[in-house]
Amino acid sequence: MKELILSNIHKKLGAKMVPFANYKMPIQYKSGVNEEHNTVRNSVGLFDVSHMGEIFISGERSLEYLQYISSNDVGLLSPGKVQYSYLPNENGGIVDDFLLYMISKNYYLMVINGSNIEKDLNWINKYNIYDCKVENESDNYSLFAIQGPKSISLLQQLTDTNLSDIKYYNFKIGSINHIDNIIISRTGYTGEVGFEIYVKNVDAINLWNSLFETSIELKPIGLAARDTLRLEKGYCLYGNDINEETSPIEAGLGWITKFNNIFINCKNLEIEKKTGVERKLVGIELIEKGIARKDYIIEDENENEIGLITSGTMSPTLKIAIAMAYINVAHTKLGTEVFVNIRNKKIKANIVSIPFVK
Numbered sequence: 001m002k003e004l005i006l007s008n009i010h011k012k013l014g015a016k017m018v019p020f021a022n023y024k025m026p027i028q029y030k031s032g033v034n035e036e037h038n039t040v041r042n043s044v045g046l047f048d049v050s051h052m053g054e055i056f057i058s059g060e061r062s063l064e065y066l067q068y069i070s071s072n073d074v075g076l077l078s079p080g081k082v083q084y085s086y087l088p089n090e091n092g093g094i095v096d097d098f099l100l101y102m103i104s105k106n107y108y109l110m111v112i113n114g115s116n117i118e119k120d121l122n123w124i125n126k127y128n129i130y131d132c133k134v135e136n137e138s139d140n141y142s143l144f145a146i147q148g149p150k151s152i153s154l155l156q157q158l159t160d161t162n163l164s165d166i167k168y169y170n171f172k173i174g175s176i177n178h179i180d181n182i183i184i185s186r187t188g189y190t191g192e193v194g195f196e197i198y199v200k201n202v203d204a205i206n207l208w209n210s211l212f213e214t215s216i217e218l219k220p221i222g223l224a225a226r227d228t229l230r231l232e233k234g235y236c237l238y239g240n241d242i243n244e245e246t247s248p249i250e251a252g253l254g255w256i257t258k259f260n261n262i263f264i265n266c267k268n269l270e271i272e273k274k275t276g277v278e279r280k281l282v283g284i285e286l287i288e289k290g291i292a293r294k295d296y297i298i299e300d301e302n303e304n305e306i307g308l309i310t311s312g313t314m315s316p317t318l319k320i321a322i323a324m325a326y327i328n329v330a331h332t333k334l335g336t337e338v339f340v341n342i343r344n345k346k347i348k349a350n351i352v353s354i355p356f357v358k
Helices: 007-012 033-042 062-069 114-126 151-156 201-211 223-232 266-275
Strands: 016-020 023-028 045-048 053-058 082-088 094-104 107-112 133-136 141-147 171-176 179-185 194-200 219-221 279-286 297-299 305-314 321-328 337-342 345-352
Touching: 007 016, 023 223, 033 045, 033 219, 033 223, 045 201, 045 223, 053 062, 053 114, 062 107, 082 114, 094 114, 094 179, 107 114, 114 133, 141 151, 141 201, 151 194, 179 201, 194 201, 223 305, 223 321, 279 305, 279 337, 305 337
Parallel strands: 045 219
Antiparallel strands: 016 023, 045 141, 053 107, 053 133, 082 094, 094 107, 141 194, 171 179, 179 194, 279 321, 279 345, 297 305, 297 337, 305 321, 337 345
16 A cells, blocks of 8 residues: 555644555545535635556657547647546446646646556557557656635745636646646646646645645645535546446546547447437435435336446535436436435435536
């Protein structure tokens, strides 16, 4: 089990550390999940998500290579832009979802899920017939996410980079508190205004400490609140809502599945998109008391099994239980009443639109 560069700092801040993606990660701090969640929604919070993987890809045929292994149209990128995409497998499922950064011509950064680093590397190297250079720099980078309405005001006190000029899914390479060559990315997993900051490990502690020295109060936020925040916005979590077996079309990822280029399994996915799917990922709100957890069964009024919960929680913002689930298409109309089987009790729920928090 690996230790984060900031592991001792997290412990001093009262973090509860748990195993996650081969690291000991802070799941929550002393204030608790709900307060951390609300801090991000209303002010600004700081996540250490350094378990994520950073893979640099370069070479004269790097565009051609990335077009083949990823679902989105990499040709739409230009230096300074970011793209959400996934690695399709040969069986209709998803190897991983990721962010792709175009740093310069023929030079890209692929940011992948920490628990999938070895698997993803094996996969992309398997298809590297384009003589590209694939460099795993995951152990050399730390990644911090500054998220919340006050994130721009806080971070602007530490950098000369005009943060207001960085549009959503764009980035700049600049300095923060005199630390150079930091990737400042206008992205995040919370649905709030925010940035993800990539910094070399040697500068990580200095950067983290400097973020707490501005005139705006900043609080550390753990993985538990990260999960409730992303779920309120309907963002998929790999391993829960998408995996090797789930179809990206079922998961609502058709918008990042572009068929103007040849990529792995594209013909089958195009047929699936045209002919339709038997189930799809939808939002659920519980009407009665209870919390729908992963793998809970969903039934219709006649107790027929019609779906399965993939992610669920009590929404700190809405004060109601919410979940995402794959459900047979015939039962996915908004407002449809379904029943979640919670410890052999049928808990009434409704199909609702995603995101849960607008």
